[in-house]
Amino acid sequence: MPRQQQPSARTARRRSYDQFCATARALDSVGDRWTLLIVRELLAGPRRYTDLHADLPGVSTDVLASRLRDMEQGGLVTRRRLPPPAAASVYELAGRGHGLLPVLTALAEWGAPAIGERRPTDAVRAHWFALPLRRALAGLTHEGVLEVHLDEGEFHIRVGGPDAGAEVYGDGPAAHADARIALDAELCLALGRGECTLAEAVKDGRIAVVGEGPLAGELRGE
Structure with missing residues (x-):
C-alpha cells in the first residue's frame, strides 16, 4: 500500500x-504588531529599511x-529604487496607507492620557510627538511647514493644508520652514491632551515662536 504523501510545505499562518465585518477586515490588514507603527x-x-529599523526599537x-x-501585498506601501548615486530602495505609503492618518491621529489622542513619566x-x-501635537495645530489657517x-530633537510638521498624499511630518529640521517653535516635551504632550491651548502657551512664554511670515504671525496671535 503506497505511503501517504506528506505536505511539501507548512500550512500558511492564518491571516x-x-x-x-469592516472592522475585522481592517484588522486583517493592520492588526499585526508593528504595522501601525510602520x-x-x-x-x-x-x-x-535601515532607517525604519533604527526608528522602531525592539522590532x-x-x-x-x-x-x-x-x-x-495589501496595498498599504510601495517600494521604489532611488536613482544613482543613492542606489537604495525606499518604502513609502500608498494612497490606502495615507488613509490611516485619521486612525493614527485618533489613537495618539486616545493614548495620550496614558503617558506619564518616561x-x-x-x-x-x-x-513621535508630531501626531499628538497635530491636535493643537488643527485650528491654524495659514498653510506652511x-x-x-x-x-529630544527636532521635527517638522505640515499645517493648515490638506493631508492627503502629502508628507505629514518629518524627522529633523525642515529644508524651508515657514515658522519655528521651541517647547518642552511635557508641554507638547499637554497640548495633545487638550490640557492647554497653543495660544495660551505662546502668551505665557512657554512656547517661543521664530519667524516673520503669516504662519509665524498667526502663532503669535497677531
Whole structure:
C-alpha cells in the first residue's frame, strides 16, 4: 500500500478573522504588531529599511521584513529604487496607507492620557510627538511647514493644508520652514491632551515662536 504523501510545505499562518465585518477586515490588514507603527514612520515620507529599523526599537529584522512584505501585498506601501548615486530602495505609503492618518491621529489622542513619566525602558524619537501635537495645530489657517524644537530633537510638521498624499511630518529640521517653535516635551504632550491651548502657551512664554511670515504671525496671535 503506497505511503501517504506528506505536505511539501507548512500550512500558511492564518491571516484573516474570516468575519464579514469592516472592522475585522481592517484588522486583517493592520492588526499585526508593528504595522501601525510602520505607518507612523512612513507618514514622515519615504524611508529606507535601515532607517525604519533604527526608528522602531525592539522590532527584529525578520519581523520588519515580514510586515513590510505584507503591507506591500495589501496595498498599504510601495517600494521604489532611488536613482544613482543613492542606489537604495525606499518604502513609502500608498494612497490606502495615507488613509490611516485619521486612525493614527485618533489613537495618539486616545493614548495620550496614558503617558506619564518616561520609563527607563522607553525609547524616544522627537518626531513621535508630531501626531499628538497635530491636535493643537488643527485650528491654524495659514498653510506652511512648522519646525518644532524639543530637548529630544527636532521635527517638522505640515499645517493648515490638506493631508492627503502629502508628507505629514518629518524627522529633523525642515529644508524651508515657514515658522519655528521651541517647547518642552511635557508641554507638547499637554497640548495633545487638550490640557492647554497653543495660544495660551505662546502668551505665557512657554512656547517661543521664530519667524516673520503669516504662519509665524498667526502663532503669535497677531
